[in-house]
Amino acid sequence: MTEIILVAVLVGGLFVSFEWVRRSRWYQHRQLFRQLCRLHQLDRSSRRLLQQLSQQLRLPYSAWVFVDPRCLAAARQMPGAPLPQLLHLEQRLFGDQPEQTQQANEPKNTAAN
């Protein structure tokens, strides 16, 4: 009987903690990042690259790379950056809007900085 109760408590605990995680801000932002990757049909390496970029630039939200074209432009300036992949991503996420490229080169402080 005790075992059953223990299992039930364990399952309940797991469920509660899963719910707690699911409702956490961290999880929601992670989910949003994944959803946007899926939307733009990004492959595993591109996802990883964007994730790393988000960490290196210390962006408040990982999905910010999908919104602000300056992030990818800044990444291109980094030493050892995979330029072809970054250009491909830039094209994919932001199209070829000239204004974005121009503004991307301007060093301004935003939510990303």
Add this chain to the structure above:
Amino acid sequence: MVKGLEATFQYLTRTDNPAARELLEAALDCPSAPVRELALMALLTKPDRVLHRRLFARLEQFDAACKAILAKRSDRLSAVVGEIFVQTPRKRIQEQTRSASENKHGKPSDGRPFSEPPVPDKKFQKNFIQACEAVQEFHLYDAIPSLVQVVESAHPVFADWAAGTVLELTKTFYKELSAAQTSLKDLKTLRSRLTEVLQASASAYSRHGRKELLEAFLMVAKPQDAVLRRILHDRRESAHEPVVSILTQSMEGGVIRLLLGFLEYPQAPQVALEVVGQRTDARFVQYWAQQAGYCPPEVWKETLGRIRKIAWAEPGHPLWTQLDGQTQAGCIGLLLASRIDRLRVFQILEYLLQHGKPEGRRAAAAALAHFPGAKADALVLRLLQDSDPHVQAEAIRQVRGRNIPDALSLLIRLVESDQASVREALQEALPEFTCKKFLRTFDHLPDDLRQTAGYLVRKIDFDAPAILLAEMQSLSPVRRRRAVEAASAMGAVPELESNIVLLLQDEDHRVRIAAARALADSHSQPTWEALRDALFDRSLVVREEAEKSLEKISASLSERIEALGAASAPSPDRSESPISEPQ
């Protein structure tokens, strides 16, 4: 071009993930304009009042493009400002409660006297003012009911702002309404909603005492509005005096429209008509006179007939100099339709004939027709010599109707005028001198009278040549012959020469005789040739008339040649002149 970015924002718009909202709000600070705009569009789509409140708080930071986006979704802002306005009266109650408790415990904490109501906190004031500005900027007409509520029950600081905002917003609405090309139906619905709210506020004037609300009401109200009529009819109404004062002084297009609208209703309140007559500002009188014109609309006539006093109806009133000719003419129409003393109107006409603008003078001259009597007769006779042909024409039309002695000869003296308006007036004034009448009586007229009458007819009746031409082509030989003879009497032969030449071949010998005789007045080559051919006509009388005409033409030509020769020959004085023969 921004497919990727658009797709991202489309997704962020439709996802339920709360992280998307955070991301979008952060994107409002992005330096890239398209990102900011897409973020704002996405946020406005979300039905989240808290979010919209935060957007409202950032209103000052938005650029023109973002404000344009906001203007398209003004319903979102309406809800937020509506909330602020609804909270305002409650704030007052809260502050009053606080004040009451302070009274109980001694003195107010901020050191103000007890009599003054407590001023709400500065943050709320700032919010409220921002809301008022947003209402004006984004034309949030939906906020008017809650603003009216604020005026009626909030702290005076807020009430001032709210009343001013309601007035400004109503002005904007009226401008939109009067310039509306499309979606007029929506505006009309909105107008009736606004009118309803402002009607209630006008009825509650004793409670708030705000003239701004009354003026706003008058701008959107219709003349048949029941509340407005009640206020105007009942002098004991608290709003009666202020409404009359606004109607008398306001320069707003909406108020002027309302006042002029009363003229369409014969049952219009007498007070409103008194106000119409009292106003002497050029803007109002211009609108009134221009809408009326010299002949006011039929629907106005009955109401205009109830106006006994018009403040500017005085000769030499300063307003006359501010009005253009068209308006002066309209004013004359209004004076004639009103119940103002006729003698006064006549004096104004005299004044305008002396000092008025051209159109005003013409209308004044025409208006004299309504005034019989020796004074008017003398004025009309004087106008026959006026420098303006249109004024002259108006006088010509009146001369005979006034039974002025020697009227016919006075008019006949004017037939030499080359002014079309004068000749047109003469045609109206002298109906007996028409070509048709002349032809009808032609055979009974003695020869000398034929010439005089014919000359006058030709001067007065512009259609004479066309009528004569039609007569010459008539089937009746009598009419053809009479037309030729009339043309000769009128001196119109050179003008109709080619048609008369054709009549030399007419089957009726009397027509041919008349044509041959008439052509003596024409000296052209074809006439000469036609008359020469007529010398071989089968009728002896025609041949004789042709010969006579040819002789007349030759005599006239030789006279002319002699005259020309005399003119070109050097004069004895000139030949002896030291200038022509230098020594």
